[in-house]
Amino acid sequence: MEDVARRVAWVAALVLVMTTGAETLAWATDGEVTSDTSSQFYDVRSPTGQTVLMRRRLTSTLGVGAYNIFDAPLGDPNAGQIDFRARLRYDADYGVSCGESSVPPPTGGCPSASYGSFVPGVSANGVDLMYAYLEGRRLFKGLLGFKLGRQYQTDVLGWWSFDGAEVSVTTPAYVKAEVYGGLEQRGGMPLSTSRFEADGVWRGDRTNFSGSAYPAFQPAAIAPAIGVALETTGVTWIHGRLSYRRVYDTGSSNVTEFASGLYTPASYGAGTGIFPGMRTSTDRLGYAVDTSFSGIGGAKAGIIYDFYRAEVTSAYANLDAYLGSKVTLGVDYDYYVPSFDADSIWNFFAGEPHNDFGLRGNVDFDKHLSIAANAHARMFTVQTAEFTEGPASVGMGTPYFPTNGHPFDEGGDVSARWRRGETRFGVNGRGDFGDEGDRVGADASAQHVFESRYVLAGRVGVWAWDDKLQPDRSTTSVQGVLTLGYRFMPRSQGSVEGECDDNHLVGVRFRLMLLLSLGLGSK
């Protein structure tokens, strides 16, 4: 009960801060306060019909922004500008039981309190700082820009977040140079999530853990990161960005996960079982380029080279042809190899590349109706030759690497959208077919806003899937969603959403959502 009271107090505090902050900043020269809150209530059932999760989830964000702090003339592209933006998020699942959330187990009041049902990393109530940075743009006659604080980076190397500083110099020679450094945002660290770290390591906050509890769960530590980038600027028909980033793992890591575990004697490192010290986490170089010629078409391409794995881990290329003003046709190629944090053993496993080929088209019938279609095929590379650097067989008289005989998946989708004023209709159908399973279905959705205030939206869909590895998990699902909302200010809306799903494996389920978006600003 105390726990619930504490959580409610957290939410109340956030709302209070938002409200008082709004009153203060709403009248500032250029400021804003925003907040998005969602409450989700639904149960997750397993394919056998058993309820395995009860979600009672509350997520609330509080954002503040102060723009043009030094009051440069708005609309003047010559004027330098300083902005500040920050966003805090509270995310809690009240459906987590006492036994799932207690480490160490409480002394009383929780019948199932033990490590026996606790999963490290499942956060009962987490607050994270999504971003908070001071930004300078077009300083010193457009030459200099900077960002200081927790910020995102977006380029071919992915969508990434770090705490630190970025400085960019926009040269008159159509090139922008950028350098940044700091600490990668990592799960288990204060006010952080694991969303932005490289995958492949189960990592987080081990505070209050004994060494024997979940030895595979690695302790979080700071991760220094540096990066540089060169990007074209100014010219619009061609654009490219060359980007390099290196991140280090630090702190200790358990390598003896079957022994007594972390922080207790084991076999590696003079009997500690702990691997210490600074080491590579990720080390990658990426380049992406884009050209577009009106009335003709365009091309895009990108590539990532992983220095740790010493191979290309991702590449793509698109060609687009503009046929008249309404029709676009395109072909796509995508190459992808699973890659992980250098602390992970999975970099060394035989995870093979995907090679995706696609053909797509889009037709803008008029300003209201557009239809897009896509057909794609995936060619898997599967290791079929005998492995010559290790044992040639498993000693059971069978080849070690026989072919699986089916290296292709295929599929397609069609999407249509009609929109006019505050009315929108959409239809999306999709089919994917492969050795692991098939999936076919379609959704239709509609939304209309009455009198610019009252929102009515709905969605229906039917999807069937065929699980070829577990045929008894195949079924057809029917879904209906109804949303009612009210816009009480231009950037603020409250809505209620009800969802009903039915399939014969798990039966009928309902999902209720309450959503509130607030946006208050000086403009």
Added chain:
Amino acid sequence: MTKLKIAFALLPLFAILLAVSLAVAEGADGPALHGMAPLFGDRSVPVELLPPGADDVGPSDVVFPQQQIPIRFNHAKHMTKEVGAGCKTCHGGAYKSTSVKDRLTPSGEQCDACHSTDHGDLAHVKPGDEPMGQCTFCHLGYKAGAASTVPAISIPRANLVFDHKVHADRKIGCPQCHGSIDRIELATRDQLPRMRGCFDCHQKPDSASRGDAKSACQTCHPGGGSTGTTIQTMFASGTLEPPRWLHNAEHTPDFIARHKTIAADDSQFCANCHKEDFCTDCHDGRVRPRSIHPNDYLNMHAIEARMATQKCESCHRDQSFCLDCHMRVGVSESSPVNAKDSGRFHPPKNIWSDPPRKAGSHSFEAERNLNACVSCHTERDCVACHGASGVGATFDPHKNGFKGGCSTQMRRNPRPCFVCHQPGDTALSACQ
């Protein structure tokens, strides 16, 4: 399922055939009267007469909201040598205008000299004696006996930052933005500038322009102000979206599936219109977006995760987002002993893990899509069999060619090596 599969696979083909037919058929003409349309008979205006950059759709309804001009007017005739009018004759205000707020169309009085009319008092306009002095000669929809009441002209203010004077002072002629008006009868929205035409000059980075034509968005688009974006995107006339010719970033129904190629090479492009929050809603979101994960997605996500039709890693981390939940619901081998058991997830053991390998074997699934394994298993699950010693020591999980690069990997981060190999393991010597 096979027939459905064939039918579904053919859908895109039909759509593409339809698209090509439409492209070929594009460009039909219709009848019209003199001065009622840009060209007599409402013929299509050749591209060479249109403003530069007008070889795509446009102009934007959002930037230049729809207008109502119930006027019959022939620019071409007025600009002949016989009549002798130039741009400045009627639009002199444009040469001094510094804002889109300025009204740049001529008043009725400017017509009076030639049309023998008198627009001096708009409440009591006096028509001329000749036919071309009658109200109906120019004012469409004028009804006899309606005195001085004519259908109103509506030209909403453009949602732009624009200074005519700056351009005129630099000797940028009217046709450079508006096309060949001297060969056009009625000027419509079609004679308004196209963004692509602006880029004929506006190609300079901020630091290089030295006051010349910058390419920064806010040079022409109103700033985002308190919305936190570079430019304002929401207007009464609609939402501003990028045109197709600009990185093929037109927000088509399939844009969500191809947006990564646009975001990947230009760190700022998306941020001109979108704040981080727009990205985080999906890429770091807490509410399932139905446009990406439709229908009863929690129940069918395993199929898609195995096929990897969408890369789960674009938004989720296998070893946190996926693993945590899979452990809670009991589908993971590392699940707590008291976790609710949702039943065996994998195929039967004789298919999944017993030798010899066959279709459906876990090793094929791992090679095909290793991320799917990582979303449920911790590394100890694999090491239990694939480690250098123990029950499965001979099941070497490394791929062909592994030895060629392992010395680099071991030098830069040997930690994963020691998960399976003891420091003195002879197998490690090949990588040292």
